[in-house]
Amino acid sequence: MRNLFMKNSVKFIILIIITRMGLNFANSEEMNIWPQFRGPNSSGVAEGVSPPIHFGPGNNELWRLPLNSGHSSPCISGDSLFVTTFNESNKELGVVCISITTGKKQWEQIVQAKEIESGHPSFNPASSSPTTDGDRVIAYFGSYGLLCFGINGEKLWEVKMPLTKSFAGNATSPAIFDNRVVLYRANHVDHFLIAFDKYTGEEIWKIIQGEKFVDEMACTACPILFERTVIAHTARSVQGYDLSTGARRWITKCATTATSTPVIAGSKVIVAAWNKMGEPILRPQIPSFKELVKQHDKDNTGTISKNEFPRLWIFHRPLGSEAPLNGATVRFDRTDIDGNNQITESEWLKYLEVIEKFRSRYRTHGLIRIDLKSEGIVEENSIEVLANRGIPEVPSPIYHEGYVYMVKNGGLLTCIDVTSAERKYQIRTGSRGTHYASPIIAGQHLFTISGSGEIAVITLGPNPEVLSINDMNENVFATPAIVNGVIYVRTHGNLYAFGD
Template identity: 30%
Template sequence: MSHPWPRKVYTSPMQRAITHLSTAFVIAFILEAASLAGDWAQFRGENAAGVVGTSGEVRYPVRLSSPSSLLWKVALPPGISSPCVLGDRIYLTALKDSALVTLALERETGKLVWEKPAPAERIEEVHQIGSPATPTPCSDGRRVYVFFGSCGLLCYDLKGELAWSLPLGPFKNNYGQASSPVLWRDRVILNCDQDIDSFLLAADKETGRVIWRTPRPGFPRGFSTPVISSTGGKDEVLVAGTLRLISYDPNDGKELWSIRGLARIVNSTPVLGGGLLYVSSYAPGADADDRIQPISFAKFAVEHDADKDGFLVENELPEGPFRTRYRQLDADKDGKITPEEWDSMQQIFEAARNSIFAVKPEGSGELPQSRVLWRHERAIPYVPSPLYVDGLVYILKDLAILTCLDAKTGQVLKQKRLPAGGNYYASPVAAGSTIYTASQQGGLCVLRAGKDWEVVDQLDLKETCMATPALAGGKVYVRTEKHLYAFGERQ
């Protein structure tokens, strides 16, 4: 059950006046520091692009393997959220002693400033390698916004005091929620896809009041973070999900346009670059040589509905792709699969498409496939989002396969395995022409970007790494299962 009205923490008028006056100077200082030092205020930085600019005064480390590059390392409770870096603080979420917490650390030292528990009555179910602390916080320099699938959207001030909370859930998704909140003007935008009753919402960032909430029927579980596109002076919220990407008006949540051609489950976040949108999505069972073959409920039930009650339960399904996806087929989680639930998912199996494609992000209604400028269907990542740098698009797949594509044509320019093998969940990020990657096993690679990209350094942290690195003020922040590392060039 979702709760549309927030819980706000009230203070007296005098308390509010004193607080506003006393924090005004702090806020001004923090915003000035952020503008000078650079920030990374949400998942994958500005608009989830994974890119930060460089200048002569701000240099990012290339030799992470050099002992002098490690500025500090601090212990952290487990979690998968990426660092949100703004002003003199770093914000993260974690699961500590069976409690969900939001952490604020000193940016220069990693020292803990404050730690606040979330008001969660229960911890959501997650994937076996997932975490209930997966969504990345975002901040506007005045407040910090965090989302837990276990309890909802929370807002803290810079001192760690709870400003408001918007209860959400529990969600019908046994993999757990992972989409991160983003900011647009006066509101927080959050996508909540689940196996039934998915929605996109905008909440007032000052009070937590829901401004609009748009249902997303036809979008079961998905984990992509919204991005903001500006075309002709008009902003749009782009959300990738099952089979389709939809553009919404951030003012009222109304659908503007959509395009088909996505996977069954979408983990990656789209990326804008060079006036185009790059959409990558992959889920097992949609490759040409390993495709799940759909079958109608009526045909399947003839052989497998043992008690002939018109439903399917788990022990009636034979071993195979449907049995392993029973929890997804049972969309409302009532312990049985109805004909409607079954046939809906079969339609998704049939239409799913694993690929990365480029499209100009504008239009109205459902865009035809002729609007797709190019599409590439090999070595598509399961989780990592694409990276756009200087007219090139990079995608990073499990088994450390890095592919560089021409952003205008989709032509493969180079494809090679990185020396840090294994699976990849963290997305690649870039500071200027330097790319950073992190494998699940904790292998870091530093690359020189280009058509003939090359690895220039590598470092094995020997720890599980699922979180995307953050880049800010010449520092590379890497979160592992047990630590947060800060790399940089010593002054």
């Protein structure tokens, strides 16, 4: 009897161990989810523990995989990580699936486009991040359209679209909500918010946008979801749409190029509404004619010749000034009205009037907060402005436990208490230059990423400490992904996994 009891006890203990192992494995698989640009609902906040604070090539490196170019961010489900790529030599687009365990390619699908879209010098034709629900992956290219592949790489459906045309490049990303794939697409060819059946690719609804698309628009924000409302950061507005029908529930107009993705903070949505003239630092002071002559009239003629004319900015991004096309200068030929190669005081005064009239068309931008239960037209006096300085152009804001963080060019990091709208701090992270990637959070750490490849790790809360700056030795424009304490960083030439 005793032997029987012992045998049964051993079996019971083994059963418990196996069950716990199974539950741990299942929980691990469940935690391996980063379904779209910047993770769950584009929040940027990872479940579980933080990756190591010190990492880089050869330091806490789990694996490295060379990749074709692309700025798309990874999405992850289970053991599968997905990115899009662009082979510059043969002009081929691609969707790649990689095992996060081994760092090896599981499959790759080549996408042949008749023509490749162009854009800003910092743009790449594989800039749009894919999205996955664990059974399929959806990829979008402005050069081709929307494609759906099964988890093993078989093509399930596609929706071809016209080649996009824009100054910036069409770097928008799709998202899967319930049984729908939602995409916001804006360029000179077309401008709409659209939903497809994720199983068949059949169009469910399509909302043509009335706002005129212009070159200064980016329109790269990824849609997010609150309950059954799709939140879309669109050209000069933020809008809420019914997921099932596409009916618009609310809209608010704001001074925005719709570059960054909104973030949910309780019952509100926070949006970084940016435009190129939105704050004083972007509008450098232009000297009076007296000052201009005093500083630059080398031949003492009382006028300014072309050789004497300095570089002056109509608008300029002083932080991250190494980026291409980072502003617009005052042109001598437009100032020299009579064409005699000399600028007189009257000509200068006339042109200053033109510049001020141009600048006056732009409203102050800001970090704004909108009630998610809004209805109809949300007037300006119903919008809360949390900040109107230090607004990032590209990186999306991120929210965590009562604070919203935003980082802009030059590594300027701002933390705001969303309850009081009080700015808790504004510091330099130590990461230099232009910032394209959005910040992410894991554990009690905030990760910010510079375009030059420096990833700063900062403590959360109102009293920040910069714990480390990790140099990837390559440019990084893609927002990393974090699952199970591992950070996946896409540089311009490689995909890395870093963990303890």
